Amino acid sequence: MPDIYDPKFVKNVFDRCSDRYITFSLICSFGFTERWRRQCVAAMPALPTGKANGYDLMAGTGEAWPHLLKRFGDIGSIIAVDISSGMHRRAIERLHAHRAHRIEFIEDDVLASDLPPESADFVISTFGLKTFNSEQHARLAALVARVLKPGGAFSMIEASDPKGWWLRSLYLFHLKMVLPLIERIFLRGAQDFAMIGTYSTNFGNAAQVAKMLRDQGLEVEFSKYFFGCATGVAGHKARAGA
Numbered sequence: 001m002p003d004i005y006d007p008k009f010v011k012n013v014f015d016r017c018s019d020r021y022i023t024f025s026l027i028c029s030f031g032f033t034e035r036w037r038r039q040c041v042a043a044m045p046a047l048p049t050g051k052a053n054g055y056d057l058m059a060g061t062g063e064a065w066p067h068l069l070k071r072f073g074d075i076g077s078i079i080a081v082d083i084s085s086g087m088h089r090r091a092i093e094r095l096h097a098h099r100a101h102r103i104e105f106i107e108d109d110v111l112a113s114d115l116p117p118e119s120a121d122f123v124i125s126t127f128g129l130k131t132f133n134s135e136q137h138a139r140l141a142a143l144v145a146r147v148l149k150p151g152g153a154f155s156m157i158e159a160s161d162p163k164g165w166w167l168r169s170l171y172l173f174h175l176k177m178v179l180p181l182i183e184r185i186f187l188r189g190a191q192d193f194a195m196i197g198t199y200s201t202n203f204g205n206a207a208q209v210a211k212m213l214r215d216q217g218l219e220v221e222f223s224k225y226f227f228g229c230a231t232g233v234a235g236h237k238a239r240a241g242a
């Protein structure tokens, strides 16, 4: 069995998925992923400054940017960070001329990243948590705490296992059986999206990430979306002297 949490393995999964990721994610989630990205941006506390600069970690094809730029119209720049060159290339293709001057890209493994300390007014991440195990979540929490400036804000969201919800088994059936079937039928037998169901159920929910971020000294609020089918963490780093 391959180590599905090895960053090289994850990179390959997303490199192979990149061309179909946007359509698949929108259709197979019945539009929920878009709604959850919008809610993730809405959950982010006010930014400490106008012309804010920050990171979109595990940015993929840049799905969070329209929501970010809509809520915070005066953002100075979004620095998209992703390990997958395929997702990265697709993100560039999707850039609109009016947005391009506000987006930068860094191809980087966030688990071994040397992004500079206190370099961000905000950190956002949508659906980038599930391909990490707990030890990797701890590293990510340390990175978020390190790169945020005092007063900086963050918000992250991930598809989760809605434990306790009476329709949980139907949801898991959709993730683990329906999605791979659709992929086999409509996507020429590829098996990449089948992995996403496995990652999501292994992930559980974002409660443990909330604890790790608190352990790093950040103020954190944990939220459930749609009966816990997605969960998120949002908060900020205390201002100096606060």
Ligand SMILES: C[S@@+](CC[C@H](N)C(=O)[O-])C[C@H]1O[C@@H](n2cnc3c(N)ncnc32)[C@H](O)[C@@H]1O
Binding pocket: 007, 010, 011, 014, 025, 037, 057, 058, 059, 060, 061, 062, 063, 064, 081, 082, 083, 084, 087, 108, 109, 110, 111, 125, 126, 127, 128, 131
């Ligand atoms: C499910 S996609 C999410 C994309 C996008 N943020 C969205 O809202 O749909 C997860 C992304 O995380 C990236 N990723 C996974 N492991 C990573 C790592 N160690 N460092 C940086 N990016 C990583 C993948 O390449 C992929 O683009």
